[in-house]
Amino acid sequence: MAHSVDAATIRALESGLVSSGSIMVPCPWLPEIAAYARSHPEADLGLHLTLTSEWTSYRWGPVLSRDRVSSLLDHNSYFYLTESEAASHANAREVEAEIRAQIDRARAFGIKPTHLDSHMGTLYQNKALFETFLRVARDNKLPLRMSKEWVASTNYLSSILNPTDIAIDRIITIGPSVPSDGWSNFYADAIKTIQPGVTEMVVHIAYDDEEMRAATVDHPNWGAAWRQRDLQFFAGDTVRRLLQENHIKLVTWREIGKAQYPER
Amino acid sequence: MAHSVDAATIRALESGLVSSGSIMVPCPWLPEIAAYARSHPEADLGLHLTLTSEWTSYRWGPVLSRDRVSSLLDHNSYFYLTESEAASHANAREVEAEIRAQIDRARAFGIKPTHLDSHMGTLYQNKALFETFLRVARDNKLPLRMSKEWVASTNYLSSILNPTDIAIDRIITIGPSVPSDGWSNFYADAIKTIQPGVTEMVVHIAYDDEEMRAATVDHPNWGAAWRQRDLQFFAGDTVRRLLQENHIKLVTWREIGKAQYPER
Numbered sequence: 001m002a003h004s005v006d007a008a009t010i011r012a013l014e015s016g017l018v019s020s021g022s023i024m025v026p027c028p029w030l031p032e033i034a035a036y037a038r039s040h041p042e043a044d045l046g047l048h049l050t051l052t053s054e055w056t057s058y059r060w061g062p063v064l065s066r067d068r069v070s071s072l073l074d075h076n077s078y079f080y081l082t083e084s085e086a087a088s089h090a091n092a093r094e095v096e097a098e099i100r101a102q103i104d105r106a107r108a109f110g111i112k113p114t115h116l117d118s119h120m121g122t123l124y125q126n127k128a129l130f131e132t133f134l135r136v137a138r139d140n141k142l143p144l145r146m147s148k149e150w151v152a153s154t155n156y157l158s159s160i161l162n163p164t165d166i167a168i169d170r171i172i173t174i175g176p177s178v179p180s181d182g183w184s185n186f187y188a189d190a191i192k193t194i195q196p197g198v199t200e201m202v203v204h205i206a207y208d209d210e211e212m213r214a215a216t217v218d219h220p221n222w223g224a225a226w227r228q229r230d231l232q233f234f235a236g237d238t239v240r241r242l243l244q245e246n247h248i249k250l251v252t253w254r255e256i257g258k259a260q261y262p263e264r
Numbered sequence: 265m266a267h268s269v270d271a272a273t274i275r276a277l278e279s280g281l282v283s284s285g286s287i288m289v290p291c292p293w294l295p296e297i298a299a300y301a302r303s304h305p306e307a308d309l310g311l312h313l314t315l316t317s318e319w320t321s322y323r324w325g326p327v328l329s330r331d332r333v334s335s336l337l338d339h340n341s342y343f344y345l346t347e348s349e350a351a352s353h354a355n356a357r358e359v360e361a362e363i364r365a366q367i368d369r370a371r372a373f374g375i376k377p378t379h380l381d382s383h384m385g386t387l388y389q390n391k392a393l394f395e396t397f398l399r400v401a402r403d404n405k406l407p408l409r410m411s412k413e414w415v416a417s418t419n420y421l422s423s424i425l426n427p428t429d430i431a432i433d434r435i436i437t438i439g440p441s442v443p444s445d446g447w448s449n450f451y452a453d454a455i456k457t458i459q460p461g462v463t464e465m466v467v468h469i470a471y472d473d474e475e476m477r478a479a480t481v482d483h484p485n486w487g488a489a490w491r492q493r494d495l496q497f498f499a500g501d502t503v504r505r506l507l508q509e510n511h512i513k514l515v516t517w518r519e520i521g522k523a524q525y526p527e528r
Contacts, residue, residue, distance in 0.1 A: 003322070003478040028292050032321035032478065057296035058267070063341070065330035076372065077327070108340065211475035214267040214296065 002058070004212040004224075006033045008205045008231045013043055015235040017243070018203070019250040022048035022117050025102040026060045026079070034109035044252035046115035046142075047106055049099045049133070051086045051122045053079040058215040063101040069094045087125035095123075096132045103140060115253035117145035127156035134160060141261040143253060145200065147171045166260045169197030174230075176221045183229045184238065191242045198251065203230040266322070268476040268488075270297045272469045272495045277307055279499040281507070282467070283514040286312035286381050289366040290324045290343070298373035308516035310379035310406070311370055313363045313397070315350045315386045317343040322479040327365040333358045351389035359387075360396045367404060379517035381409035391420035398424060405525040407517060409464065411435045430524045433461030438494075440485045447493045448502065455506045462515065467494040 001024050010033075012018035023033050023045055037045050051072055053059045059078040062069045066077050071091035073079065080086040106113055116137050118124060123133035124146075137144040148167045151157055161167075172194075178186045190201065206212045206227035216223035233239055243250070257264070265288050274297075276282035287297055287309055301309050315336055317323045323342040326333045330341050335355035337343065344350040370377055380401050382388060387397040388410070401408035412431045415421055425431075436458075442450045454465065470476045470491035480487035497503055507514070521528070 003475050007474065007478070028322050028324055029478075031323055035321070057299070058292050059295055060292055065332075067329035067331055076369070105340070207474070209475075210271065210471070210473055211267050214271070214293075 001027050001029070002206065002211055002215055003029050003032065004206040004209050004215075005029075005227070006036070008207045008227070009033075010036055012203075012205050012231055012235045017236075017239050017250075018205070018234050020044040020046065020114070020253050022046040022115070023106065023111065023113075024048045024050045024119060025106050026050050026053075026063055028060065030105075030109065034106070034111055037112075038110040041112070044114050044254050045111065046117060046145075046253055047103060047111075047113045048117055048119045049102055049123060050119040051079055051090065051095065051098065052081065052083055052120050054081050054120065055215050055217075055219065056081075057217055062098050063105050064098050069098050072098060083120040083122040083125060086120075086122045087129060090122075090129065092128045092132045095129060096136060099123075099133070099136050103136070113140075113142060114257055115143045115145060116140075124150070124154075127160070130156070131160055134165070141257075141264050143257045143260050145171070145253075147200075164260065166256060168200055168256070169195070171200045171202055173202040180225065180229060184233055187233050187239070188242055191239070191246055191248065194246065194248065198256070203234055205231045205234065207231070265291050265293070266470065266475055266479055267293050267296065268470040268473050268479075269293075269491070270300070272471050272491070273297075274300055276467075276469050276495055276499045281500075281503050281514075282469070282498050284308040284310065284378070284517050286310040286379070287370065287375065287377075288312045288314045288383060289370050290314050290317075290327055292324065294369075294373065298370070298375050301376075302374040305376070308378050308518050309375065310381060310409075310517055311367060311375075311377045312381055312383045313366055313387060314383040315343055315354065315359065315362065316345065316347055316384050318345050318384065319479050319481075319483065320345075321481055326362050327369050328362050333362050336362060347384040347386040347389060350384075350386045351393060354386075354393065356392045356396045359393060360400060363387075363397070363400050367400070377404075377406060378521055379407045379409060380404075388414070388418075391424070394420070395424055398429070405521075405528050407521045407524050409435070409517075411464075428524065430520060432464055432520070433459070435464045435466055437466040444489065444493060448497055451497050451503070452506055455503070455510055455512065458510065458512060462520070467498055469495045469498065471495070 006029055009021050013021060061078045062072060066073060071089050071094045123129050143166055146167045147170050149170050151167050172190050174186055204222055204227050208224040208228035212224035270293055273285050325342045326336060335353050335358050387393050407430055410431045411434050413434050415431050436454050438450055468486055468491050472488040472492035476488035
C-alpha cells in the first residue's frame with residue numbers, strides 16, 4: 001500500500017513471527033515490494049487483490065485500462081472508497097479481467113504468489129463476485145483465503161464450493177472496539193485461547209510515520225498508530241513466548257497451496 | 265509527487281519565500297495537494313504536466329485510460345523512466361489527450377492552475393511535443409514556462425511562437441555538479457548576480473525522510489537530501505535577507521498570466 005507498509009512488513013517477516021504477507025498490485029509502491037519478493041523467494045507473499053482505494057489523500061486505480069473496467073471506478077477514475085460501493089457497482093466480467101491483470105502484473109514483476117485474498121473483503125461481498133474470485137484462484141492453482149466459520153455463515157456458497165477447496169478453520173483480526181491500550185491483551189488472549197486447526201491472524205503493519213499518518217488522515221481505524229501497534233506486538237518477544245507456550249506452529253500459505261494442489 | 269513533497273512545499277509556500285509551485289496530477293497524492301489548493305485559493309499553483317515516472321521503487325501512469333495512450337507507456341504500463349524515452353515514443357495526439365486530461369482532472373479537484381510546465385522537460389524535447397504543449401496552453405489561456413534564453417537557443421521555435429507569447433528572461437536551477445556543501449553558495453551567488461527581468465529559480469522541495477529516501481533510492485541527484493537542502497535554503501532567513509538586499513521582487517505566475525491574457 002505504501003512505503004511505510006513495505007518497510008514495516010519486511011521487518012515483521014524477518015522477525016520470523018509474521019509468516020505471510022499479501023501484496024496490493026495497483027498501489028504505486030509495488031516495485032519496491034516486488035524487488036524484495038525477487039530477492040527473497042522463500043518469503044510467503046500472496047496477492048491482496050484490490051478493488052477499493054479507501055483513503056482520501058492518497059489514491060490508486062486499476063491495473064487495466066480504465067475504459068475496460070469503468071464499473072469499478074468512481075467519478076475521478078480511482079477505485080471506489082468502500083467495499084460496499086465497489087460491490088454494488090462492479091460488473092463481474094470487469095472484476096475478473098482486473099484481478100487476472102493484477103496477477104499477471106505481479107508475475108511480470110517476478111512475484112510468485114502463494115495465495116490470494118481480497119482487500120477490504122470486496123470479493124466476498126456477494127455470490128457473483130465470490131464465484132469470479134474462486135474461478136480465478138482455481139485457474140491459477142492458488143489457495144484463496146476463506147474460513148470454515150465464514151463458509152458456515154454464508155448461504156450462497158453451498159452450490160459453489162468443491163470438496164477439494166480448502167477453508168482454514170478461522171480468521172482472527174482486531175477491530176475498532178479494542179482500545180489502543182488493550183492491543184497486547186487482545187492478541188495475548190486470542191493466542192492463549194486458540195483452538196486446534198489452522199487460524200490466520202490478519203494484521204495490518206506499518207510505521208506510525210509521516211507518510212502513513214498523511215495517508216490515513218482522519219481515519220484512526222486501521223490508521224498509522226494502529227499499524228505500529230500491530231508491528232510492535234507481532235515483531236516482539238511477547239508473541240514469540242506466547243507461541244511457544246501455547247504450542248502454536250506457524251505455517252505458510254505455500255504449505256496450504258501444496259496441500260490443495262499437490263500436483264502443482 | 266509524494267506526501268513528503270506536498271508537506272515540505274506547503275511549508276515553503278507559507279514561508280512566503282517560495283512564491284509558486286506546480287502539481288503532478290498523475291501522482292497518487294494529488295488529492296492531498298488539491299485539498300490545500302481548495303482551502304488556499306491565493307496559492308500560486310500550476311500544473312507540472314507529467315509524462316515520465318522516473319523512480320524505480322515508486323511509479324505512476326496516465327490519467328487517461330491506458331489503451332488510449334499506449335505510446336506513452338512502458339511494458340509495465342507506467343510512464344517511461346526518462347524524458348528521452350518518453351519523447352521518442354510519444355504520439356503527439358496521445359500527448360495532447362493526456363495533458364488535456366491532466367488539466368481536466370486538476371479542475372475536477374478544484375485546482376485553478378496558474379500556469380503550465382513540464383516534468384523533466386519532456387514537452388520541450390522536440391517541435392511536435394512543444395507545438396502540442398503550446399496549443400493546449402493557449403486554449404486554456406495559461407502561461408507556459410519558457411525562458412528567452414531557451415527560445416534563443418532552440419531552432420524549431422521561430423515559426424511557432426507569436427509576439428503575444430510570454431517568455432520569462434531566464435530559468436536558474438541547481439545541478440548535480442554542485443556539491444552538497446556548496447548549496448548555499450550556489451543560490452547566494454545566483455541571487456547576488458541576478459540580472460534585471462523575470463527569473464524563475466526552479467527548486468525541488470521535500471523532507472529527507474523515509475518516504476522520500478525510499479522513493480529516490482539509488483538516485484542521489486534530485487534525491488531526498490538534495491530536496492531538503494533546497495527546503496532549508498528557500499524557507500530560511502538567508503534567502504529573505506538576500507532578496508531584500510538585492511532588491512528582488514517575488515512575482516507569481518498568476519501575475520504573468522494576467523499580463524499574457526488581460527481579458528481573461
